[in-house]
Amino acid sequence: MEDVSSLAQELKAHLPWHQARIIFLAQFILALIRARSCNLCRVAEEFQSKALEDSSYRRIKRFFSGYTYCYEQLGRLILHWLSLTTYTLCMDRTNWKFGSHHVNYLVVSIAWQGAAIPIAWVCLDKSGGNSNTAERIAIMKRVLALIPADKIDELLADREFVGRDWFKWLDEQGIICRLRIKEDTPVLGSCGKDINAKQLFRNVKLNQTETWFTKRKVSGVCLYIAARRTIKGLLIVVATKKPETMIEDYYKRWSIETLFGCLKSRGFDLESTHMTELDRMDKLMGVLALAFAWCLIAGHWKYGEAEGLPLNKHWRPAKSLFRLGLDMLRRVLKNGCSKSDQIDFQILLKVLSRT
CATH class of the missing domain: 3.30.420.10 (Ribonuclease H-like superfamily/Ribonuclease H)
Incomplete structure (x- = not known):
């Protein structure tokens, strides 16, 4: 129980919870690490407590069903x-x-x-x-x-x-943001017409990156775009400010x-x-x-x-x-x-x- 008390003290310094809830949280974290499982029965088996395993399991269920934080x-x-x-x-x-x-x-x-x-x-x-x-x-x-x-x-x-x-x-x-866009996303081309991003970067070779340093409209928003073709041929197109x-x-x-x-x-x-x-x-x-x-x-x-x-x-x-x-x-x-x-x-x- 010394481990539980020590962790509870660290948690209590930052969480304004009731002491009983803090102790439960410390118990659960330590049991979770020992069990390496989110199965609540297995977590209950690892609780450091004098209570029976079934009691620990019911305590866990009460926390998740009734306590709000x-x-x-x-x-x-x-x-x-x-x-x-x-x-x-x-x-x-x-x-x-x-x-x-x-x-x-x-x-x-x-x-x-x-x-x-x-x-x-x-x-x-x-x-x-x-x-x-x-x-x-x-x-x-x-x-x-x-x-x-x-x-x-x-x-x-x-x-x-x-x-x-x-x-x-x-x-x-x-x-x-650095947001990947789909290859068929319409991008405003230099001719003033929308073209697919895939078409814009059609000349990018394997393991090569190409960046447009002039903004283009992507989904109605002016963004810079760049693309990289992976060694397996996958085209990754990214839009950003x-x-x-x-x-x-x-x-x-x-x-x-x-x-x-x-x-x-x-x-x-x-x-x-x-x-x-x-x-x-x-x-x-x-x-x-x-x-x-x-x-x-x-x-x-x-x-x-x-x-x-x-x-x-x-x-x-x-x-x-x-x-x-x-x-x-x-x-x-x-x-x-x-x-x-x-x-x-x-x-x-x-x-x-x-x-």
Whole structure:
């Protein structure tokens, strides 16, 4: 129980919750890390408590069904842990089915060290479909309540997140975006007529990038555009208000795909939860965001920059900083570290408080 009390003390310094809720949150985060699963039965098995497993399971169910908390408070805690001066944001969706029920998350995250940490999220009330402009604007307003627009370096998003009203709203907020557009998106050509983006960049060769440094109308908004054809022939077209290094910056968007992979099969097995109610899924993502941030920060503290990780024969790190941090925390919580790896729980906790 000492681990629970120590983590609860760190959380209490930033979350104005009742002490019983703080202790539960600390219990759940630690059990989640030990279990490496979002299946609530498995999480209950890992609770450090004198109560029976069934009692812990009922306690978890009461939290998700009856307790309401402010997600902005969790966002501010994550920002405190990161202590960054500016932020690169990624927006994307992830969805899956549990039985006949669809779970469909829209997430805005902070790209950092090869991964992305959720800062705002919502479980959409739709069957795996795309988000609309109103939903994107609503979640970005939540982000702007946490991070001023002048602290946002750029917003990265894939081809789903396009549209005239969406582009105009981002421009009005002063948010620099790097948004991939579809190949058949109409772009105002030099002759004054609309042509497809694919036609505009038809001469781009494999592994080559071309940038237009004159603005062109994309969905009715004047933007710079650039394209890169990958080694496999895929054409990636990006629109932005700031043309420098636009393609290279857009590639950082992959960090949110890393996040989704780590929340699912490579980390916390999110799809194993049997919950489908929207409000309960939102609460679960909040707890996952804290646990994920801790693992990533711990991995960075122990192993350094993501770019410095040794690569395997496929030129990728064998494990991400998140996975390295998760494995380290689990060793400390479950078995203790070996003599050659003398790290205890209090040190990993101080990594968060920067002391």
